[in-house]
Amino acid sequence: MACVEPPRKKKKGRYGVAELKTLGNQLLSSASHINNLPLLLGFVSPSSPPHHVLESLLSLHSFFLPLLPKLPSSAASAAAPSGDDQSEFIYLAWLRSKFDEFLKSLVDVLASPQSDETLKELVLDTLMEFVKVANGGAFHSALYHKLLHSIVHSTSSATFLVDLLELKYFKYIDVRYFTYISLKKLASTLEGKDVSDDKIASGDGTNESQLSSNVESVIYNIYYTISHVPPLQGSDNTSDFEMWSSSESDRTQLSTDVDADDKPLKSQKRSKNVLSAAKIAKKMKLKFTKAWITYLRLPLPLDVYKEVLVNLHQTVIPHLSNPIMLCDFLTRSYDVGGVVSVMSLSSLFVLMTQYGLEYPNFYEKLYALLVPSIFLAKHRARFFQLLDSCLKSPLLPAYLAASFAKKLSRLLLSVPPSGALEDGVDEGKGDNSADEVMTPNSDNANAGAVPCQKSGIDHFNSSETDPKKSAAMRSSLWEIDTILHHYCPPVSRQVFALSLGNDLTVRAKTSEVNVGDFSAGSYATILGAEISRRVKQVPLAFFKATPSSLFSETDFAGWTFKCEETPEMINDNNEKSTKDLS
Numbered sequence: 001m002a003c004v005e006p007p008r009k010k011k012k013g014r015y016g017v018a019e020l021k022t023l024g025n026q027l028l029s030s031a032s033h034i035n036n037l038p039l040l041l042g043f044v045s046p047s048s049p050p051h052h053v054l055e056s057l058l059s060l061h062s063f064f065l066p067l068l069p070k071l072p073s074s075a076a077s078a079a080a081p082s083g084d085d086q087s088e089f090i091y092l093a094w095l096r097s098k099f100d101e102f103l104k105s106l107v108d109v110l111a112s113p114q115s116d117e118t119l120k121e122l123v124l125d126t127l128m129e130f131v132k133v134a135n136g137g138a139f140h141s142a143l144y145h146k147l148l149h150s151i152v153h154s155t156s157s158a159t160f161l162v163d164l165l166e167l168k169y170f171k172y173i174d175v176r177y178f179t180y181i182s183l184k185k186l187a188s189t190l191e192g193k194d195v196s197d198d199k200i201a202s203g204d205g206t207n208e209s210q211l212s213s214n215v216e217s218v219i220y221n222i223y224y225t226i227s228h229v230p231p232l233q234g235s236d237n238t239s240d241f242e243m244w245s246s247s248e249s250d251r252t253q254l255s256t257d258v259d260a261d262d263k264p265l266k267s268q269k270r271s272k273n274v275l276s277a278a279k280i281a282k283k284m285k286l287k288f289t290k291a292w293i294t295y296l297r298l299p300l301p302l303d304v305y306k307e308v309l310v311n312l313h314q315t316v317i318p319h320l321s322n323p324i325m326l327c328d329f330l331t332r333s334y335d336v337g338g339v340v341s342v343m344s345l346s347s348l349f350v351l352m353t354q355y356g357l358e359y360p361n362f363y364e365k366l367y368a369l370l371v372p373s374i375f376l377a378k379h380r381a382r383f384f385q386l387l388d389s390c391l392k393s394p395l396l397p398a399y400l401a402a403s404f405a406k407k408l409s410r411l412l413l414s415v416p417p418s419g420a421l422e423d424g425v426d427e428g429k430g431d432n433s434a435d436e437v438m439t440p441n442s443d444n445a446n447a448g449a450v451p452c453q454k455s456g457i458d459h460f461n462s463s464e465t466d467p468k469k470s471a472a473m474r475s476s477l478w479e480i481d482t483i484l485h486h487y488c489p490p491v492s493r494q495v496f497a498l499s500l501g502n503d504l505t506v507r508a509k510t511s512e513v514n515v516g517d518f519s520a521g522s523y524a525t526i527l528g529a530e531i532s533r534r535v536k537q538v539p540l541a542f543f544k545a546t547p548s549s550l551f552s553e554t555d556f557a558g559w560t561f562k563c564e565e566t567p568e569m570i571n572d573n574n575e576k577s578t579k580d581l582s
Contacts, residue, residue: 015043017055024059037063037098044105046112050119053109061126064099068134071096103130107146113156124164132245139174139245145182151221152186158221166228172244173280176229180287183226187294190218216301223304226291227311231319232284241280285321292316296329309333309343310379313350323355334365341369342383349386363400366390368465370407375415388515402475403467409479410462417488417526490526 015023023040026033043056071092109115110123127147131140151158169175232241300308312330317323326347333344345366351357366387374380391404459474486492 015052017051020052020055020059024055024062027059027063041098041101041105044102044109046109046114050116053115053119054122057106057122057126060102061129064102065129065133067095068099068130069136071099074100103127103143103146107150110147110161111150111154111156113154117160120161121164124161125168128169128244137246139178141178141181144175144178145185148179148182148225149186152218152225154221155217158224162221162225162228165225166230169244170229171242173232173241173284174243174245176232177284177287179225179229180284180291183222184287184291184294186218187222187291187298190215190222191294191297219298219300220304222295222298223300223308226295227315231288231315232281241277282321285319288319289321289325292320293325296326305333305340306343309340309347313347317347317350323351324357327351327357331359337368338373339377339379341365342374342377342379345369345386346382349390363390364466367403367407367467370404370411372411372414375411384515399473400467402472403470405477406460406470406472406475406479407462407467409477409483410460412483413479417486417491417523488526490529 020040020043023033023036027036027040037060040056040060043052044060045053048056072089074096106123106127110120110127115123124147127143131144131147134140134143151161154161165175165179170179296308312326317326320326330344330348330351334341334348336344348357348359352359352362369383374383377383387404391401458476458478459471461470464470484492
């Protein structure tokens with residue numbers, strides 16, 4: 001065995017790529033050049049030139065790869081055996097410490113903002129190969145966790161590395177499995193974390209805004225990672241589940257009932273478990289659920305919060321082991337109000353209609369969302385479609401249908417034409433017309449009604465947030481008649497308003513209109529529709545007869561636009577004309 005001596009000191013700047021290649025070839029050719037190992041390790045650093053890092057990495061990778069089965073574990077390196085094997089064990093333990101140092105340096109290079117993308121891709125591939133083989137053939141979950149930790153906590157953007165993982169490695173089921181485990185751990189470390197606590201713990205003069213920004217960056221990186229891990233697709237054949245690690249123990253581990261992140265399983269116990277696609281799918285769903293639920297407990301930045309709510313009902317809920325677990329998160333979001341409530345409505349509606357969630361006061365809170373700004377919201381089309389679905393229930397009380405119809409009709413008078421085209425109030429077809437105005441009993445909204453005694457007074461309270469107290473049943477939909485005389489022609493021609501002129505009690509004459517055809521209206525669609533319309537008669541002037549004056553007397557009552565000339569005015573005009581000619 002070669003004697004391990006400290007290498008001769010030489011400045012890094014004196015080494016070129018050719019010299020590093022020579023040092024690597026010597027290390028690979030003979031154990032007598034083992035002192036080249038610490039020297040090459042010194043070049044695997046974020047501060048080293050990329051080509052130096054690359055040359056050293058290639059040599060060290062080729063050196064360590066065949067030695068991995070012989071190296072003791074990091075924990076076993078502390079206890080050296082007695083006897084003749086002591087010197088050999090000390091040597092292997094030293095190699096193990098250098099290998100751990102090599103891994104740490106690779107992780108540092110991967111997370112450094114100074115490293116270029118080509119070098120990062122090579123470092124990622126090297127680390128993932130060690131994840132595959134450095135743990136006796138089993139998936140090296142500890143190393144993979146360190147890798148994800150460095151990506152998530154990196155000061156630079158994590159999108160490039162996560163995209164590489166998605167492209168190359170997230171197709172393997174074991175990589176996805178341990179990704180969920182690691183992300184759950186990373187999210188757990190941030191749960192309940194307070195900025196002031198970080199400031200005290202750091203003690204380095206870092207200001208509060210910087211610490212808060214760092215936490216937000218980590219939260220965003222976790223979200224970007226977890227949202228790019230494809231969920232497990234259903235399959236009845238385990239051969240369809242491709243794995244990065246070839247170890248049979250990893251395959252059986254995915255189908256056991258004991259969490260891999262809680263305690264290790266003995267190989268004998270794992271060998272007795274029968275691998276099945278159903279068990280793998282169940283375990284993957286469980287890890288997926290734990291990772292997402294833990295992440296959603298974090299104080300999400302507003303932009304991330306909105307993005308999560310937009311995609312939750314499509315990318316998360318269908319793959320959860322128990323979607324009702326999102327109830328607390330969604331109800332809190334729905335109580336926030338404004339656009340956050342609108343964006344949470346999709347997922348909440350899915351839980352209510354598909355998973356049996358009971359949400360008290362749902363319609364009261366939905367009614368409170370009807371404000372003028374909702375007609376200008378980015379996701380208003382989806383909101384009005386959900387509103388249409390929520391109000392289609394035949395069990396909806398009459399006072400509730402009347403309140404929604406009245407509130408939407410009132411909003412039509414104040415919103416711009418692009419929003420006024422979104423009137424989805426054909427659900428209010430059970431409301432009373434202006435000729436049959438009724439009023440509910442103050443104690444019970446469903447009690448007997450009596451005709452309204454005062455004409456010309458609207459008893460509807462548009463500022464009331466509780467539909468039971470809005471007095472909509474004592475009013476009429478006079479706003480619809482106003483919309484028929486709207487200054488914007490497409491609004492006055494809208495089919496919703498015109499349909500209310502029919503006898504809505506006759507179902508044969510009443511056709512339901514698809515709200516989705518109107519809910520995304522804008523000024524561009526209005527202009528495009530008007531340009532493409534074919535009109536039979538185009539007015540060339542505002543008056544069929546030539547007007548004798550600019551304004552008629554009926555336009556301005558009490559005003560006159562006739563000017564009678566007096567003799568004095570005629571003389572003044574003549575004198576002025578004479579001066580101008582001279």
